[in-house]
Amino acid sequence: MSSVKTLKINGKDVSARTDDTILQVIREHDIFLPTLCHIEGLSAVGACRLCLVEINGSSKLRSACVTQVEEGMEVVTDNERLQKYRRMILEMLFVEGNHVCAVCVANGYCELQWLAERLGVDHTRLIYLHPDKHVDASHYRYAIDHNRCILCARCVRVCGEIEGAHTWDVAGRGINAHVVTDLNTSWDSSPTCTECGKCVQVCPTGALFKKSRAIGEMAKDNHFLPYLKTMREVNKNDR
Amino acid sequence: MTAKVSLATVWLDGCSGCHMSFLDIDEVLLNIADRIDLVYSPLVDNKVFPEMVDLTLVEGAVSSEDDRAKIIKIRQHTRLLIAMGDCAVTGNVPAMRNRYSVEAIQQRAYVENADLQRQPPTSVVPKLLPKVQPVHNVVTVDQFLPGCPPPSTLIRDVLLALLAGQKPTFAPRFG
Numbered sequence: 001m002s003s004v005k006t007l008k009i010n011g012k013d014v015s016a017r018t019d020d021t022i023l024q025v026i027r028e029h030d031i032f033l034p035t036l037c038h039i040e041g042l043s044a045v046g047a048c049r050l051c052l053v054e055i056n057g058s059s060k061l062r063s064a065c066v067t068q069v070e071e072g073m074e075v076v077t078d079n080e081r082l083q084k085y086r087r088m089i090l091e092m093l094f095v096e097g098n099h100v101c102a103v104c105v106a107n108g109y110c111e112l113q114w115l116a117e118r119l120g121v122d123h124t125r126l127i128y129l130h131p132d133k134h135v136d137a138s139h140y141r142y143a144i145d146h147n148r149c150i151l152c153a154r155c156v157r158v159c160g161e162i163e164g165a166h167t168w169d170v171a172g173r174g175i176n177a178h179v180v181t182d183l184n185t186s187w188d189s190s191p192t193c194t195e196c197g198k199c200v201q202v203c204p205t206g207a208l209f210k211k212s213r214a215i216g217e218m219a220k221d222n223h224f225l226p227y228l229k230t231m232r233e234v235n236k237n238d239r
Numbered sequence: 240m241t242a243k244v245s246l247a248t249v250w251l252d253g254c255s256g257c258h259m260s261f262l263d264i265d266e267v268l269l270n271i272a273d274r275i276d277l278v279y280s281p282l283v284d285n286k287v288f289p290e291m292v293d294l295t296l297v298e299g300a301v302s303s304e305d306d307r308a309k310i311i312k313i314r315q316h317t318r319l320l321i322a323m324g325d326c327a328v329t330g331n332v333p334a335m336r337n338r339y340s341v342e343a344i345q346q347r348a349y350v351e352n353a354d355l356q357r358q359p360p361t362s363v364v365p366k367l368l369p370k371v372q373p374v375h376n377v378v379t380v381d382q383f384l385p386g387c388p389p390p391s392t393l394i395r396d397v398l399l400a401l402l403a404g405q406k407p408t409f410a411p412r413f414g
Contacts, residue, residue: 120411122411123375123385
């Protein structure tokens, strides 16, 4: 069997490895496709749905990050319909949390804010829910503000798959879902957290941040991101 | 000579930062002065909103009964309404009170944190609405100008485009 698949992306012929996802091929060809939950090197979960694409003109949209390439596939990454859905997803993220960019540590460094700018979200047509969410600032070095969390689960995956600590997880369902440390105990009492801070650095918004950072000061230190894939493979081999 | 474009600016629940940013377009204000007529604004001394205004810039969220009455009236007397800044567009900082009741907020502000006259105001100060709303939840908005504040260069470009009869194009950015 051939180890190469040939498919079309936006009308252009491209080749891919058999086990590639559509997103991997798209990224290799420098085509812009918005993502919030995806990070190269961590498992793909298809949580944010921003990378949805059209395949073979089907009305059912697929998340590029969790869909494998197939021979002869015809993928469309951008059209009016996809833009409409992506903007809607961003609007839903904005109204489900309490995202007040003006007073956020990540103002100017936030992937949600960047994508809203890039996709032309200038207001939300939905009603803001203003949910009652809390802040856990018990840890001496880091804090989590659930108001700004979009449930991408990057923190959960980087902690479990790379650091091997699995301090973070998701609790609750639907609108009540939220990330927790250990068994929903305060961060400072965590027996598993190694204080490595990877969760803070991969967080796309200002939900996880270093203490003593003021508004717009939470620049992410992401120099280790290119090595995540290697680190994860090393971890797998060790087991 | 064509008629001047009538311009109004309104200040609802906001910090006036958007108006500061508007003033920061500096000499452009002088350049467009012969094309606009500033008919109503915190910057001029006109207490009554005119019968019809071509363009109104609204700063701030709708937080009180007074804000709501004002914006409904202004909408009826404005051709093009622009929500200027994050408070008008999203509710922003003023809307952070929305998870608490008005009673709880007033208790905190006028009783717990007060030294004198420890009671919520009963007259003069407009009554707060239960929830702070972005402007477009109350009236139709024609153009959104997010930012806290929107950069003066953006306000300048949008004004110049509108004065030239063009639709402004820009990348909107919250915060």
